[in-house]
Amino acid sequence: MKDPFTEFRNLVTLVEGRVQQIAKEHDVEHLGGPQGFVVMxxxxxxxxxxxxxxxxxxLKISKSVTSNLIRRMEKNNFIKVIPSQKDKRYKQLVLTSLGSQKAVKLADFHRTIHDKVLKDIDLTELKTAKKVIRKIRENLEIEE
Structure with missing residues (x-):
């Protein structure tokens, strides 16, 4: 068996490449991060x-980072910031028509990825994988 770190690195590289390819096919290649989260x-x-x-x-991010994210999403025409219907002092976020179209594409993209990644993996194997991933994460968390 290869070194587990090499196996892990090869898996991450493969996943990243396939995700980028499938995202491009679904026209959501720039919505993998926070913008995609907000749209969904x-x-x-x-x-x-x-x-x-x-x-x-x-997203557990600062006010300034959130403000920049919202500005970028408005510029990309994914969202609008409008006065709240309940309290005009507050600004609410709503999807634009483009944002709604991207949300549908993102949902389809997520289904495609899920189906490809979990194809032919039974529940027992999935539970074992989740357990191993959780242990690796716990091992890597910073101790205080």
Whole structure:
């Protein structure tokens, strides 16, 4: 058996390459990070008021980083910032038409990745993999 670190590095490289390829095929190649999270969060919470502070908390990022993210997403025409319907002092985030289209594509992309990654893996194997991944993460967490 190869060194487990080599196996892990090769797996990560393969996953990254395939994810990028499939993302491009689904027209969501630039939505893998925080912008994609925000698009999907707003899509899943459509009909609810979502505020900048909600995104800040969910992503566990600072106010300034969140502000930059929101500005970038407005510039990319994925979201609009509008006054709250309930309290005009607050700004709510809503998907634009483009943002909604990207959310549908992202959902399809996630299904495709999920199906490809988990193909022919049974529940027992999946539980074992999750257990090993959790142990590796615990081993790598910084001790205080």
């Amino acid at each position: 969060y707003l899509y899943k919470h459509s009909g609810e008021e979502v505020f900048i502070k909600d995104i800040e908390k969910k």
